[in-house]
Amino acid sequence: xTTRIPRAELAARIAADIPExxxxxxxxxxxxxxANFLPADQEIILHTENGLLGMGPAPAADQVDPDLIxxxxxxxxxxxGAAYFHHADSFGMMRGGHLxxxxxxxxxxxxxxxxxxxxxxxxxxxPAVGGAMDLAIGAKAVYVMTxxxxxxxxxxxxxxxxxxxxxxxxxxxVYTDHAVFDVTPEGFAVREAFGDNTVASLAELTGxxxxxxxxxxxxxxxxxxxxxx
Amino acid sequence: xTTRIPRAELAARIAADIPExxxxxxxxxxxxxxANFLPADQEIILHTENGLLGMGPAPAADQVDPDLIxxxxxxxxxxxGAAYFHHADSFGMMRGGHLxxxxxxxxxxxxxxxxxxxxxxxxxxxPAVGGAMDLAIGAKAVYVMTxxxxxxxxxxxxxxxxxxxxxxxxxxxVYTDHAVFDVTPEGFAVREAFGDNTVASLAELTGxxxxxxxxxxxxxxxxxxxxxx
Amino acid sequence: xxxKTVPDAAAAVAGITDGATVxxxxxxRAGQPVELIDALIAQxxxxxxxxxxxxxxxxxxxxxxxxxxxxxxxxxxxPRQSDSWVFDGLYRxxxxxxxLVPQGNLAExxxxxxxxxxxxxxxxxxxxxxxxxxxxxxxxxxxxxxEYPIHADFALVSGWKADRWGNVVYRETARNFxxxxxxxxxxxxxxxxxxxxxxxxxxxSIPTPGIFVDRVVAVGExxxxxxxxxxxxxxxxxxxxxxxxxxxENR
Amino acid sequence: xxxKTVPDAAAAVAGITDGATVxxxxxxRAGQPVELIDALIAQxxxxxxxxxxxxxxxxxxxxxxxxxxxxxxxxxxxPRQSDSWVFDGLYRxxxxxxxLVPQGNLAExxxxxxxxxxxxxxxxxxxxxxxxxxxxxxxxxxxxxxEYPIHADFALVSGWKADRWGNVVYRETARNFxxxxxxxxxxxxxxxxxxxxxxxxxxxSIPTPGIFVDRVVAVGExxxxxxxxxxxxxxxxxxxxxxxxxxxENR
Numbered sequence: 001x002t003t004r005i006p007r008a009e010l011a012a013r014i015a016a017d018i019p020e021x022x023x024x025x026x027x028x029x030x031x032x033x034x035a036n037f038l039p040a041d042q043e044i045i046l047h048t049e050n051g052l053l054g055m056g057p058a059p060a061a062d063q064v065d066p067d068l069i070x071x072x073x074x075x076x077x078x079x080x081g082a083a084y085f086h087h088a089d090s091f092g093m094m095r096g097g098h099l100x101x102x103x104x105x106x107x108x109x110x111x112x113x114x115x116x117x118x119x120x121x122x123x124x125x126x127p128a129v130g131g132a133m134d135l136a137i138g139a140k141a142v143y144v145m146t147x148x149x150x151x152x153x154x155x156x157x158x159x160x161x162x163x164x165x166x167x168x169x170x171x172x173x174v175y176t177d178h179a180v181f182d183v184t185p186e187g188f189a190v191r192e193a194f195g196d197n198t199v200a201s202l203a204e205l206t207g208x209x210x211x212x213x214x215x216x217x218x219x220x221x222x223x224x225x226x227x228x229x
Numbered sequence: 230x231t232t233r234i235p236r237a238e239l240a241a242r243i244a245a246d247i248p249e250x251x252x253x254x255x256x257x258x259x260x261x262x263x264a265n266f267l268p269a270d271q272e273i274i275l276h277t278e279n280g281l282l283g284m285g286p287a288p289a290a291d292q293v294d295p296d297l298i299x300x301x302x303x304x305x306x307x308x309x310g311a312a313y314f315h316h317a318d319s320f321g322m323m324r325g326g327h328l329x330x331x332x333x334x335x336x337x338x339x340x341x342x343x344x345x346x347x348x349x350x351x352x353x354x355x356p357a358v359g360g361a362m363d364l365a366i367g368a369k370a371v372y373v374m375t376x377x378x379x380x381x382x383x384x385x386x387x388x389x390x391x392x393x394x395x396x397x398x399x400x401x402x403v404y405t406d407h408a409v410f411d412v413t414p415e416g417f418a419v420r421e422a423f424g425d426n427t428v429a430s431l432a433e434l435t436g437x438x439x440x441x442x443x444x445x446x447x448x449x450x451x452x453x454x455x456x457x458x
Numbered sequence: 459x460x461x462k463t464v465p466d467a468a469a470a471v472a473g474i475t476d477g478a479t480v481x482x483x484x485x486x487r488a489g490q491p492v493e494l495i496d497a498l499i500a501q502x503x504x505x506x507x508x509x510x511x512x513x514x515x516x517x518x519x520x521x522x523x524x525x526x527x528x529x530x531x532x533x534x535x536x537p538r539q540s541d542s543w544v545f546d547g548l549y550r551x552x553x554x555x556x557x558l559v560p561q562g563n564l565a566e567x568x569x570x571x572x573x574x575x576x577x578x579x580x581x582x583x584x585x586x587x588x589x590x591x592x593x594x595x596x597x598x599x600x601x602x603x604x605e606y607p608i609h610a611d612f613a614l615v616s617g618w619k620a621d622r623w624g625n626v627v628y629r630e631t632a633r634n635f636x637x638x639x640x641x642x643x644x645x646x647x648x649x650x651x652x653x654x655x656x657x658x659x660x661x662x663s664i665p666t667p668g669i670f671v672d673r674v675v676a677v678g679e680x681x682x683x684x685x686x687x688x689x690x691x692x693x694x695x696x697x698x699x700x701x702x703x704x705x706x707e708n709r
Numbered sequence: 710x711x712x713k714t715v716p717d718a719a720a721a722v723a724g725i726t727d728g729a730t731v732x733x734x735x736x737x738r739a740g741q742p743v744e745l746i747d748a749l750i751a752q753x754x755x756x757x758x759x760x761x762x763x764x765x766x767x768x769x770x771x772x773x774x775x776x777x778x779x780x781x782x783x784x785x786x787x788p789r790q791s792d793s794w795v796f797d798g799l800y801r802x803x804x805x806x807x808x809l810v811p812q813g814n815l816a817e818x819x820x821x822x823x824x825x826x827x828x829x830x831x832x833x834x835x836x837x838x839x840x841x842x843x844x845x846x847x848x849x850x851x852x853x854x855x856e857y858p859i860h861a862d863f864a865l866v867s868g869w870k871a872d873r874w875g876n877v878v879y880r881e882t883a884r885n886f887x888x889x890x891x892x893x894x895x896x897x898x899x900x901x902x903x904x905x906x907x908x909x910x911x912x913x914s915i916p917t918p919g920i921f922v923d924r925v926v927a928v929g930e931x932x933x934x935x936x937x938x939x940x941x942x943x944x945x946x947x948x949x950x951x952x953x954x955x956x957x958e959n960r
Contacts, residue, residue, distance in 0.1 A: 021711045023920045043711045045874070045920070049561065050485045051631045053918050054874075066487055067618075067632040073486040073539075080908030081874045083915035084630055086637040086665060087485075087511075088569035091562030092824030095582060096892060098920050114585075126549055127558050128538035130511075134562035134582045138825070168585030250460045252669045272460045274623070274669070278812065279736045280882045282667050283623075295738055296869075296883040302737040302790075309657030310623045312664035313881055315888040315916060316736075316762075317820035320813030321573030324833060325641060327669050343836075355800055356809050357789035359762075363813035363833045367574070397836035566826070575817070576830030576846070576853035595827070597857070602827035606848070627913065662878070663914035 002205070003195025004147075004177040012037040014103060014145060014175050022100040023047055025135060028072035031103040031145050045081075047099060049131045051090050054082025071131060091131070094138030102139035104132070106146045106174070108161040111187040111208065113171040115144065116163035129166075136167030148176035148205060155206040157181065157188055178202060186211060231434070232424025233376075233406040241266040243332060243374060243404050247273055251329040254278065254364060257301035260332040260374050274310075276328060278360045280319050283311025300360060320360070323367030331368035333361070335375045335403070337390040340416040340437065342400040344373065345392035358395075365396030377405035377434060384435040386410065386417055407431060415440060462624040462674050463653055467497035470647045470675040474498060474612050479507040481568065481608075481639040482520055483615040486512060486539075489632035491616035491649045492519040493677040498614065504528045509568070509608055511561060511635065513537035513545035524548060533608065535561035560588060563605050565638060571607035572641025572670070580605050613643035617666065617674075620650040621657075624671030625664045633665055640670040647673045651680065713875040713925050714904055718748035721898045721926040725749060725863050730758040732819065732859075732890040733771060734866040737763060737790075740883035742867035742900045743770040744928040749865065755779045760819070760859055762812060762886065764788035764796035775799060784859065786812035811839060814856050816889060822858035823892025823921070831856050864894035868917065868925075871901040872908075875922030876915045884916055891921040898924045902931065 005013075007030060015037035018024060025047045026032050035057070038044050046055040048070040055070060056077035064075040078084075085093075093099065108116040118132045119125065136142060146156055157174065173191065174181040179202050180191040189211040190199045203210045234242075236259060244266035247253055254276045255261050264286070267273050275284040277299040284299060285306035293304040307313075314322075322328065337345040347361045348354065365371060375385055386403065402420065403410040408431050409420040418440040419428045432439045464470050471494055474480065480498075484490030499522060506529050513534050514521030521544040523529060532554060537545050548554040559567070560582050570578055579602035583589045592603035615636045617626035626648050628636055640646040648666070653676045715721050722745055725731065731749070735741030750773060757780050764785050765772030772795040774780060783805060788796050799805040810818065811833050821829055830853035834840045843854035866887045868877040877899050879887055891897040899917070904927045 043874075045711075047920070048631070050488070051634050053920055054912070065630065067489070068630040069486060069488050070631075073488075078630070078912055081872060081876060081910075081919070082912040083876055083918035084628075084633055084912050085915075085918065087561070087565035087634050088638045088824075091565050092820075092892070093918075093920060095562055095566075095580065095825030096823045097825060098823075098892070124550070126538040126546055127556075128536045129558060129560050129588065130536035131561040133560040133586060133588065137581050137584070138562075165586045272623075274460075276669070277882070279739070280885050282669055283661070294881065296740070297881040298737060298739050299882075302739075307661055307881070310621060310625060310659075310668070311661040312625055312667035313661055313879075313884055314664075314667065316812070316816035316885050317573075317889045320816050321569075321641070322667075322669060324574030324813055324817075324831065325572045326574060327572075327641070353801070355789040355797055356807075357787045358809055358811050358839065359787035360812040362811040362837060362839065366832050366835070367813075394837045566824070570829075573817070574832060576832065576848040576851065578821075578829040579827035581825060581827065597827040600827065630913075660914065662881075663911065 002178060002197050002201055005194050007033060010145060010175055010177060013180070014143060018044055018101055020044060023053070023098065025049065025094070025099055025102040025139065027102065027104040027132070027135060029105045031105060032070070032072060034103055034145070047093065048076070049090050049094060049134070051085050051087060052078060052082060054079045091134050094134050097138065097140060099139040101141045101143060102135045103143045103145050104135060106144045106156060107163045108156050108158050109144055109171050109174050110158055110161045113169045113183040114161050115142070115166045115171050116161040118166045119164045121164045132166050136170045141172040142170050144171055144174040146174065146176055148178040155208070157206045157208060159208060178205065184211065231407060231426050231430055234423050236262060239374060239404055239406060242409070243372060247330055249273060252276055252282070252327065254323070254328050254331040254368065256331065256333040256361070256364060258334045260334060261299070261301060263332055263374070276322065277305070278319050278323060278363070280314050280316060281307060281311060283308045320363050323363050326367065326369060328368040330370045330372060331364045332372045332374050333364055335373045335385060336392045337385050337387050338373050338400050338403050339387050339390045342398045342412040343390050344371070344395045344400050345390040347395045348393045350393045361395050365399045370401045371399050373400055373403045375403065375405055377407040384437070386435045386437060388437060407434065413440065461622045462668070462671060463622050464673050464675050467493045467649065467675055467677060468500065470494060470649065470673050471497045471501050471614070474501060474503045476503050477505045478503060478611040479509065479609070481509040481610040481613040481635070481643055483613070483635040483639050484510065484512070485631065485634040486515055489616050489628070489634045489636060490519050491614045492680065494614040494616070494647060494649050495519050495523050499523055499526055499528070505530045507531040507533065509533045509610060511535050511564065512539060513542055515539060515541045517544065521545070524554070527553065529554060531555040531557065533557040533559060533564070535559055535564050558588065565635070567605055567608040568635065568638045568642045571609040572638055575607060577604050577606045579603065608642065610639070610643040611645065613639040613646040615640055615646065615648045617648050617650045619652050619654050619659065620648055620671070620674040621654055621659055621668070623656060624648070624668030624674055625659050626650065626666035626671060626674070627659055627663065628665055637665040640666045645672045646670055649675050649677045651678060652676055712873045713919070713922060714873050715924050715926050718744045718900065718926055718928060719751065721745060721900065721924050722748045722752050722865070725752060725754045727754055728756045729754060729862040730760065730860070732760040732861040732864040732886070732894055734864070734886040734890050735761065735763070736882065736885040737766055740867050740879070740885045740887060741770050742865045743931065745865040745867070745898060745900050746770050746774050750774055750777055750779070756781045758782040758784065760784045760861060762786050762815065763790060764793055766790060766792045768795065772796070775805065778804065780805060782806040782808065784808040784810060784815070786810055786815050809839065816886070818856055818859040819886065819889045819893045822860040823889055826858060828855050828857045830854065859893065861890070861894040862896065864890040864897040866891055866897065866899045868899050868901045870903050870905050870910065871899055871922070871925040872905055872910055872919070874907060875899070875919030875925055876910050877901065877917035877922060877925070878910055878914065879916055888916040891917045896923045897921055900926050900928045902929060903927055
């Protein structure tokens with residue numbers, strides 16, 4: 001059994017890669033954990049696609065305001081400097097490429113950066129897409145946060161997605177419990193292997209040819225500096 | 230010489246045809262006079278395409294606010310119940326068909342309701358269109374306010390416009406100093422002839438076959454009731 | 459005098475006909491016009507097409523309308539929720555049609571209807587099955603699909619305050635679809651907590667100017683907002699999030 | 710800490726390169742960022758493409774930039790005004806290119822750039838010479854033309870107040886192009902009368918959220934607004950309207 005870091009640790013690892021001043025959307029589910037690890041002394045502005053920039057943490061139980069929720073429909077707060085807007089403006093922000101980073105969950109990510117995270121395509125399943133497709137194509141850097149393997153041990157990193165796609169060639173980097181992978185023109189490159197994971201062991205787990213990451217490669221999130229909107 | 234009513238009287242005549250509750254855009258130039266004759270005891274909401282619903286009259290000279298102007302770039306005021314918005318929203322209002330009435334000037338109006346009011350097409354003239362084309366296609370009822378004849382005696386009502394078009398088939402009614410004309414599927418119909426003007430004399434002045442108006446015809450502005458937006 | 463206020467929710471929804479397309483604002487519970495929906499249930503219109511981001515939560519509001527089998531077709535982005543059991547049952551039984559639209563395309567299509575745009579090219583959905591049958595075009599090196607406006611006969615919207623001209627302001631993320639839906643419907647009906655005098659709203663801050671609104675009705679405070687815990691929300695795997703308390707864990 | 714404020718207008722316009730496309734907010738004088746334009750003149754960038762509703766009034770602001778022959782091309786809806794003598798002279802001399810766009814299409818094209826729309830079908834201009842060369846299409850029985858987004862390298866915008874995150878509010882009709890231009894430019898630069906502390910602006914009323922803004926600079930009160938009478942404005946025949954006094958006559 002190779003090293004697997006806990007979700008919270010992975011969330012902290014992602015948080016550490018997000019530069020101050022970034023505009024960030026954290027997808028529903030596990031990615032919302034990233035917010036807990038953003039450094040308190042830095043200003044990173046959270047977007048929630050239901051109409052708020054400057055989302056703050058959950059309120060105290062007696063301060064829940066049903067009109068103030070996040071995309072996962074959980075109660076949240078707004079920080080000083082926040083702004084509310086309607087849905088067309090909010091998705092214009094995303095589609096227009098103004099977000100620096102979004103963090104999404106995944107069922108599968110392909111070598112060319114295709115993302116599948118909205119539907120398992122099972123017959124009879126009720127489809128629901130929400131903002132997944134808009135987020136996938138809408139941020140300068142799209143980070144995926146996921147376990148590397150499914151519960152039945154199959155790799156979520158794949159040569160080509162078998163699940164219905166959310167977006168094509170849109171993923172920048174994949175943060176998994178085993179390692180961090182960059183999506184490069186040549187496929188996945190191991191950016192950081194946790195614990196006793198190695199490029200070789202990860203290649204075996206995923207069944208994919210993997211490159212070691214080029215340490216001189218530009219950090220996508222840093223490149224997507226807030227100066228450019 | 231046939232009867233010609235003064236501009237102010239024409240403006241009053243137009244004002245009388247605008248039902249309470251209408252959302253109205255008055256084009257720059259002569260149409261702005263209509264505002265002076267809207268009944269003080271009725272609420273008619275004026276839109277100015279540079280970003281205001283609920284435009285009020287000009288301010289006192291010592292109360293001019295350079296940030297508060299109309300589409301003609303004249304100082305105006307805002308009434309209680311006003312709303313400001315940006316240009317994309319303002320023109321969305323027009324293009325989306327939410328205005329009940331707009332009143333525009335014209336160089337020419339054709340029998341099928343084509344409007345020419347933005348360019349005389351003279352060589353060397355500097356073209357400028359502003360919001361004319363948006364207004365022409367954007368209101369439920371498009372009223373034209375103009376002299377019937379040019380200074381050189383040519384009819385502004387024509388079989389087909391020779392000046393560059395502003396909009397196609399967009400004019401509802403033409404208020405002139407001689408008469409009021411409806412645009413109908415059969416061409417111009419005289420709705421009201423002022424003073425000693427007659428259908429026959431107007432036909433001679435315009436060189437067009439004119440129908441007498443069907444007195445049972447629906448009033449376009451009333452039909453465009455504020456209930457429908 | 460312009461007075462778009464009506465005395466009660468029943469008067470507000472009068473005239474909604476069988477077969478109408480009705481937009482309903484809200485994202486989950488926030489901004490959902492529950493009192494108007496209840497009035498629509500009582501009013502009896504059926505065979506409706508509903509446009510909403512979701513397909514109902516729990517048993518109230520939109521879910522209750524669905525449960526009465528008044529809805530033939532729903533256009534939305536996220537029907538499947540932890541508490542969308544009413545929709546789920548109808549869908550599995552083949553008793554409701556679903557048009558699934560990515561959320562941003564849904565919003566932009568509604569906005570396009572209000573703004574008189576005939577169609578637009580969007581990058582969202584390209585390469586996915588939701589682009590099937592769409593016209594594709596490459597513009598400036600990027601691929602887009604063509605999407606058309608969504609018009610409605612009626613919009614039912616929940617705001618916070620309004621004046622008698624129909625100017626409406628919202629609270630926080632309850633604004634969501636209100637401004638665009640009021641612009642896209644022939645007749646727009648807005649419930650608010652409170653009607654305020656003309657001139658009481660700040661003209662710099664009117665997300666829905668009255669030109670888009672036909673009827674407003676005051677419904678007072680919305681007790682259902684405090685009914686119980688704040689239900690709604692699923693994680694990525696579709697597991698219900700125990701809300702008010704669950705949210706606590708994320709602090 | 711995020712701090713988008715810069716000390717002066719010169720710092721605000723730093724880095725604007727020759728050949729850049731620069732959007733400039735304003736409708737006539739309202740919302741025109743005169744201090745930023747003056748700084749751009751001093752900065753020296755040339756061969757610019759300017760996107761503005763007009764083409765300058767009098768001799769100040771945009772007109773001064775044009776007079777310095779820094780502008781190769783202008784995209785606007787209404788260049789000809791009673792006081793647009795600078796543009797008029799350059800245009801007649803063939804020293805400036807003009808792309809004339811109906812005002813609503815101009816606004817929508819700028820909005821499309823900010824919102825990631827690849828192109829859109831608009832009814833405005835159909836059947837006119839400004840539709841020449843456009844793709845035409847009939848949708849639902851109405852004819853439309855296809856228009857493309859207008860992107861810019863820089864936007865120079867005039868607001869009223871801003872905070873250090875770049876949230877901007879406007880005054881009255883000076884809002885005009887500010888919110889859409891800040892969204893459509895790679896680098897958006899906003900002058901305001903006053904920088905306010907973070908949290909001082911009402912989050913329900915932020916026409917330009919900071920995500921669209923890169924630099925803000927306080928310029929204090931704008932004395933040129935009170936320079937003389939409030940010039941600008943023509944009647945339908947193009948005759949200058951004597952403004953502050955002329956407006957009086959319309960009361």
